Amino acid sequence: MDHLAAIRAAGAAPVDIRALFMAEPDRLARLSAAACGLHLDLSRLALPLPVLDQLLAACTAADLPGWRARLLGGEMVNPSEGRAATHTAERGVGSTADVAVAAAGAAQGDAIAHQLRTGSVTDIIHIGIGGSALGPALLVDALGRDGDGPRIHVVSNIDGEALHRALAAVQPATTRLVIVSKTFTTAETLTNAETALAALGGRREDCIAITARPDRATAWGAGHVLPFAESVGGRYSLWSAVGLPLAIRCGPSAFAALRAGAAAMDAHFRDTPLPCNLPVLAALADVWAAHGQGQQTRGVFAYDERLRLLPAYLQQLEMESNGKGVARGGGPLAGATAPITWGGTGTDAQHAVFQLIHQGTAIGPIEFVAVRKPGHGLPATHHRQLLANCFAQGAALLKGRSFADALALSGGDEALAHAKTFSGNRPSSTLLLDRLDAATLGALIAFYEHRTFTAAVLLGINPFDQWGVELGKELANALLAGEDLGFDPSTARLVALAGI
Structure with a gap:
């Protein structure tokens, strides 16, 4: 039985958010919640309480309680790979x-981490x-x-410019390498590691490898x-040893x-x-927007410079997890799944992309993330x-400005009034x-993980595999090996022009 069929049907009707506040006296109470230092307000979304x-x-x-129990109990929740998803075990x-x-x-x-913090090492790549x-x-x-x-x-890109910049900022004698690859076969990571090792004049036995295949890391020669x-x-x-940089920089505590x-x-x-x-609650709003209303984008804007990398982190978490067109059991999915996650940092984004958000034709939910207390000692x-x-941005998105008000502001110029x-x-x-702080950031990231998982359960998706990233890797390896897999004329010409 399609438990989301009624949701898709309800999505055909337009929603006036401003009218919902008048018609639903308990709206703010039901669409707000707080826990672990986070306060969430979903009341300005186009989500009627009956929906x-x-x-x-x-x-x-969809048996969310059952799936939640299996996830948190270490049971199998990733059927395509036949295993559990045990990241929560890393936090107990x-x-x-x-x-x-x-x-x-x-x-x-x-x-x-203690050894590196108390020794002569000044930099970690x-x-x-x-x-x-x-x-x-x-x-x-x-x-x-x-x-x-x-x-x-942190170096991730195989583009040599990324590694070059990191190497230029360190002294070889006091720099150590941390190499992270789950399989310890990731081509980009191992290529960067070999180049960095040579540039630093270091020894493999000084390298720290973090992997699910310690045998391969040991064979490579990593000392730790x-x-x-x-x-x-x-x-x-990041909850596992992959998060080691935080312990190195700020301490194990x-x-x-x-x-x-x-x-x-x-x-x-x-x-x-x-x-x-x-x-x-957040996942239900996400499913309603994308699956019920067909809104295929979701913007996340961090109004705190310390969270400037949050949108990029969420892009992988949400789109790699739920960006799928195949159900958990292998059949096709009905309706939309994960939206395109994008975003930026406030207030910079206000002077760049917010024009489209306020007046453009592409409409999707916008999420503002802010922190009550600043992390600096500058003037309040x-x-x-x-x-x-x-x-104010959230208020403006909801309130808007009528043509009549714009006309009054435009001295009777109708063309200008339409623009305003x-x-x-x-x-x-x-x-x-x-x-x-560390605890609140941990709660924030876990909130997004469970939000993504909940949406996956409702949509019938396996959020723990990522087969979609494999095909491009296979073709890249074929190109590097000089194999002719019958590439299209455009690809063949680009390969010839670049001489790879």
């Missing part, structure tokens, strides 16, 4: 065996790609400014190998606080009734202006953090 009730019923029909939530393995790995990582780089980069950029450990340089479980997916791996914050969100997701469960006017802009008219009724939500 919310339908979506909550769909959670039951999972089966007894998985948690024990993760704890042992955390102790190993803490020991290496962390080499990975995808989840092996995006997560660590987010952690260090958000929390590392005041860290007292070695500086961290930190393993993590095969059942920890790349985009969920910061990494422990990050995990503790995530564990608190795990408990909230597990124990809180669905109608006031933060990840569940900076943070007051930042938050005022954040809140805003339709309003554009959906947005706000996620306000009490502060940005």
Whole structure:
């Protein structure tokens, strides 16, 4: 039975958000929730409360409670690869065996972090790609400014310019390499590692490898190998030794606080009734927008410089997890799945892309992420202006400006008035953090993980595989090997022009 059929049918009707506030007195209460230092307000989304009730019923029909229990209990939730998804065990939530393995790995990582923090090392070049780089980069950029450990340089791109810049910023004698690859066969990562090792004049035995295949890392010659479980997916791996850069830069206690914050969100997701469960409510709004209303984009704008990498991190988490057209059982999916996640940093984005958000023809929900307390000691006017802009943007998207008001502002010039008219009724939500510390950042990331998982359950998707990234890799390897796989004329000409 298609438990989302009624949702698609309901999506055909236009929604006036402003009218919903008048018609639904309890709207703000039902579409707001708080936990773990996060305050979520979904009331300005085009989500009527009767539709919310339908979506909550769909959670039951899709067996969200059962899937949630299997995820958090370390049971099989990734059928295409036949395994569990045990990233929550890295923060202490999972089966007894998985948690024990993760704890042992955390102790190993803490020991290496302590060694690097108390020795002569000044810089770490962390080499990975995808989840092996995006997560660590987010952690260090958000929390590392005041860290007292070695500086961290994250390199992911195979473009030599990325590695060149990192190498130019360090001294070879006091720099160590951290190499992260789940399979320890990732071509971009191993190529960057070999080049960096040669440029630094270093020894393989000084390198730290983080992988689910420690045998391969040992064969490569890494002197220190930190393993993590095969059942920890790349985009969920920052909780494992992959997050080592945070422990190196800010200390093992910061990494422990990050995990503790995530564990608190795990408990909230597990124990809180669905109608006031933060990840569940957000996921229902996501499914309604994309699947019910056909809104295929979702913008995320971080009104805090420390979260500037959050949109990029969420792009992988959400689109690699739920950007699929095949159901968990192998059949085709009905309706839209994950929207295109994009975004930027406020207030910079206001002077770049917000023109389209306010007056363009492409409409999709906008999510504002802000922090109540600043992380700097500069005059308070900076943070007051930042938050005022954040809140005003959401208000403006909803309020708009009528033609009559624009005409009055335009001295009777109708053409100018049309240009100054805003339709309003554009959906947005706000996620306000009490502060940005390690624990709250951990809760924030776990919130997005469980939100993505909940949407996947409703849509019938397996969010833990990523077969769609493989075909391009296969063809790239064929090109490098000089194999002719019958490429199209455009590709053949580009290869000839570039001489690869």
